[in-house]
Amino acid sequence: MTDHELKINFKEYDTLKELSAKDHSLCQEAVKAMANSHSPYSKFRVGAALRLQSGKIIHGSNQENVAYPSGLCAERVALFYWGANHPDDPIEAIAVTAHTDDFEILQPVTPCGSCLQVLAEYEKKQNKPVDILLFCNNGPVWVMNSVESFLPFLFFENRLIL
Ligand code: THU
DSSP states (O other): OOOOOOOOOOEEESSGGGSOHHHHHHHHHHHHHGGGOBOTTTOOEEEEEEEETTSOEEEEEOBOOSSGGGOBOHHHHHHHHHHHHOTTSOEEEEEEEEEOSSSOOOSOOOOOHHHHHHHHHHHHHHTSOOEEEEEOTTSOEEEESSGGGTOTTOOOOGGGOO
């Protein structure tokens, strides 16, 4: 038997102002993206913004549905839009934030496993890691340099890729 230990690295900043100008501005885009959240059921509004290598910004927000499982998280809305429309313009970074009137969000919201898996697929596809910026109003900012920091055992099988 072998005991393994994994270390996860991420950076924590106290405020968005400590980020580089372009990361700070991407976070502001994630806030703007929340405006189109369709979340009448959870009342939990999530915004995601992607910055592509060309400088283009893509917005995503969570889109819920009365048939609950038909809804989709903000991150995957943005990521699938990228995959469908800009697959040759690599993703440099994704910023994610959330807001609800029901309670105060004190820690950054971390993407769900399905969103991480989708991000992992695109990191592999573009052969470049994606910076992940997570923040909430008045809380800390967490920055990871690749989805692998979150999901070290992500499902991946090279032989399933043509
Ligand atoms: N949600 C996201 O959009 N992204 C996340 O990272 C976590 C959860 C959405 C799904 C649902 O519309 C609402 O937040 C409550 O779970």
